[in-house]
Amino acid sequence: MVETRIERIKSQLHSQKYKLTPQREATVRVLLENEKDHLSAEDVYLLVKDKAPEIGLATVYRTLELLTELKVVDKINFGDGVSRYDLRQEGATHFHHHLVCIECGAVDEIQEDLLGDVEKIVEKRWQFLIKDHRLTFHGICHRCQDKD
Amino acid sequence: MVETRIERIKSQLHSQKYKLTPQREATVRVLLENEKDHLSAEDVYLLVKDKAPEIGLATVYRTLELLTELKVVDKINFGDGVSRYDLRQEGATHFHHHLVCIECGAVDEIQEDLLGDVEKIVEKRWQFLIKDHRLTFHGICHRCQDKD
DNA sequence: ATTCATGCAAAATCTTTGCACTGAT
């Protein structure tokens, strides 16, 4: 299924006149293989280097920017100084939510959309046409609660 | 009422053994006077310079960091490369929500807490102890909708 | 040939830090 997703991303690129170069493919594979993580550009760069040692950091940045534009990934910032890149679920219409643990730093994901009702209220009451959202909770994860 | 809020912030600082220096006071005043905006450190710096021309950018950064620690302000990042600082409402228990317009860039605020029910679900189902949240909607504001 | 993409290094941004100095207790 990795191959299927690569194919789909390839078509998405082609439909916008972009190519899936070896460097771009290696980058996408890294994202697919680390789907549960929230990698920074530097993280991606180091992982891609294993597959394609000659790649430059600038290319990784350019690729991530391109994938963000195509909505293959979402760029998010958890408050440390770096942008992180998170693969969208296949066919997901919304960006998933995050749980950031303030003790251990772990970032968990909530794939379920919990904002349906809230979005209806916002669209109606604030006359705001919602295209996307970012929802992050900061707190203590279940693992750290057990520890204490 | 600006004076009242300054006094309260002063007490908050004192209770943690910090002083309300002239530079810090000038910074807080700028934040109070621009409560509706979402100023970057640089923005704050330029505004504070009118009141206290000798102030340095580093002091502004240090003050904003301090105020964040005391939960007088919340630090937030809307995806452009800069951190922005947003004064908390007096006595607010939660960080307010934001509406970011992808056409004109305007950032509106929702003071009302719309996440009560969602938070109950998250705490129960994910066993996550919520301390804070960030909720931002990206879309088209009512002004830009009228324009189109 | 032309065009798009790449790697490298340099530049640009934003933020933090070291350090000598000031001002209040």
Added chain:
DNA sequence: ATCAGTGCAAAGATTTTGCATGAAT
């Protein structure tokens, strides 16, 4: 005298850009 706080400049960190080179049509 001490010590927190400051300004300035330098350093750090992250991201972007310029440009010569390379790959693909």
